Amino acid sequence: MVVDQLSRELDDDDVDRIFQALADATRRDIVSRTMQDEYSVTELAERYAMSFAAVQKHVAVLERAGLVSKRARGRERVVSADPEAIRRASRLLDAYELLWRQRAQSMESILAEDAEDRRTDR
């Protein structure tokens, strides 16, 4: 089972780093952009209402979590997302959220039976 494999691939520190990295909306947006294309930090900074240094810091957090990596492109360094690392993180978060979606659906089914009962009584 893949979730099980996931648990073994990541140690506690990895999980903490990934959770923290994805907790921030700007960082999620950076991941989203760099999944599509490579961007230099300067190019990314132009897209957010914050300083170059702040964007650089966000990129560093993502890099430490293994979600993005930097490589040289000519004289500049460009940022791109690591799809496999993101898939792993997304699975962990989604799995717990999905449990609650399933619970809510089951609750809904139980409540729907009340309506059935009311119709039968009539």
Add this chain to the structure above:
Amino acid sequence: MTVLESRVDADALTLTFVTEFDATPERVWQLWEDPRQLERWWGPPTWPASFPEHEFVPGGRSHYFMTGPDGSRVHGWWRIIAIDEPRRLEFDDGFADAEGRPVEGNPVRGVATIEGRDGRTRMTCLMTFADAADLEKLMEMGMREGMGLALGQIDDILAGVHA
């Protein structure tokens, strides 16, 4: 049933899950209070839950187990911290041995808030993990089959579903 909000806060290690049901708060409260109803929704579809003990009073303890497709069982316990019927329930949820005794590890703190609104009922569940390892352990134990559907949902995170 409408999912109004589902938010993972990775810093605080919380999940906030808000749904709205076409029922009264009293009716939604029964889903938590009545063990026969609770066991119909607590486990994932492929890991149905049984609650042989459910002491639904402040300080009360529950013992449940979930049975997987291969017949294996994962046991858990609840301890009710506070009850304000039919508005608010606070409880701890942890792993147990076969007799329902808590095993090592931190429980998940759950707070369910139930509010009536225009004939419908809004239920907010705030689940708090003590550390990321606990969440990982939850995913590892018992949930594997039920979690199968969660895989490959990368589009959600990219679309900002967790925002």
